Amino acid sequence: MRKYLVNGIMALALSGCSLAPEFQRPQMVIPQGWSSSMGTAGISSQEETKTYWRELGSDELNRVVETALAQNLDLEAALHRIEQARAQAKVAGSPLYPSIDASVGTARNYQDIKNTTAARGLGSISYEVDLWGKNRNQLVAANYRANATQYDRAALQLIIVADTITFYTQVLSLSERIRIAENNLKNAEEVLRITEARFREGSISGLEVSQQRVAVNNIRAALTLLTEQRSTNLNALAILLGQAPQNIQSPRTDFSSLIIPEVNLAPPASLLTARPDIESAEASLRAANADIGVARAAFFPSLTLGADTSIAAGFGGPAAAGTSLAANILAPIFTGGRLTGNLEDVTARQKELAALYQKTVLTAFQEVEDALAALKSNNDQAVLSHQSVIESQNAYDIAKARFDAGAVDYLNLLETQRALYQAQDNQVSITQGQFQSFVQLRKALGA
DSSP states (O other), X not given: OHHHHHHHHHHHHHTOOOOSOOOOXXXXXXXXXXXXXXXXXXXXXXXXXXXXXXXXXXXXHHHHHHHHHHHOHHHHHHHHHHHHHXXXXXXXXXXXXXXXEEEEEEEEEXXXXXXXXXXXXXXXXXXXXXXXXXXXXXXXXXXXXXXXXXXXXXXXXXXXXXXXXXXXXXXXXXXXXXXXXXXXXXXXXXXXXXXXXXXXXTSSOHHHHHHHHHHHHHHHHXXXXXXXXXXXXXXXXXXXXXXXXXXXXXXXXXXXXXXXXXXXXXXXXXXXXXXXXXXXXXXXXXXXXXXXXXXXXXXXXXXXXXXXXXXXXXXXXXXXXXXXXXXXXEOOOOOTTHHHHHXXXXXXXXXXXXXXHHHHHHHHHHHHHHXXXXXXXXHHXXXXXXXXXXXXXXXXXXXXXXXXXXXXXXXXXXXXXXXXXXXXXXXHHHHHHHHHHHHHHHHHTTO
């Protein structure tokens, strides 16, 4: 009889079903192309790698990014969150296996003439037959949540890399702007010296002197601000590298040696699998889908199999053993709305995550379009700023030649030099904007 009972129960276990709904990605209209891609300078269809920072042409930057990937504390914390999620998945999967317990005890009886000692061992096995897929769906949901934490770390890594490159290039660009500002300050101080000399000679009024003194002070204030900005950016870079700001060394690469790479533009649909934040949103949605199966299974009876074995013996006497099998069925009858409320809760959560998934995808499209527009704007400005530097350099060369020939005075030469410094400073700022928009585009594309 027991044989038939066990065989029947095993057949039920093998034929267990899942009550989770079939997963479907939310329906969305995916654009065929990018609206800002046409005519954008610096965009091509070259094959690229995920280590896109190597394309900037700086060995020092390569080492800095690799240090950030190895030592960043946010990434380390995210790694431990993955370990937690994996451990929780192990816990969620434990009901799929039998539970085995054992105990051993001894007892000593004291009687008038004779003392006796007896030992008893107990063993029990219990197993919940997963008829409705509750336990399996709990494991599926836990595994998807563990996957989501892995995608979250990958998304965080994109941000860490982008921030590291941005702060690194900002430090270099600010160092270059400080160099230009120092030259500009020397120029302004020389103009002030000549202006004061002319004022003492009576050829100009005190108005020109005051105006030039204001100009010198403005340049000094701007230089102080640039120095502060370089320090704060360097401090932020240190934190990204997992270092104390006091210990970081300022980058030594020349800003002008960096290369602005070209970018591979894949179709918008590729973002669904390229961006880890979208994959994380989908994994969370799949987990919620499995949660519905768990909630639905709670409405149906549960079947638990059990086997108990006992061995008892007195020391020096014969041992006795016994085994019993049991099958228990537990069916919910009245729960006060708990089961219904739980199903409504997980269903609403699944719908919420479906909406968040759609929002994540749309936001990804927006970020790519914004980065493309910024890159196009910076590239266009870079062309104009480059022309301005060329013209300013030509003007200075002409003024220098005329000054050497005695055709213009020194003050006119300094004015053309000041215009050249301003054009150079503007070019550095725009070039930094190109790097920043390039990095933002690669991050938006999932690198």
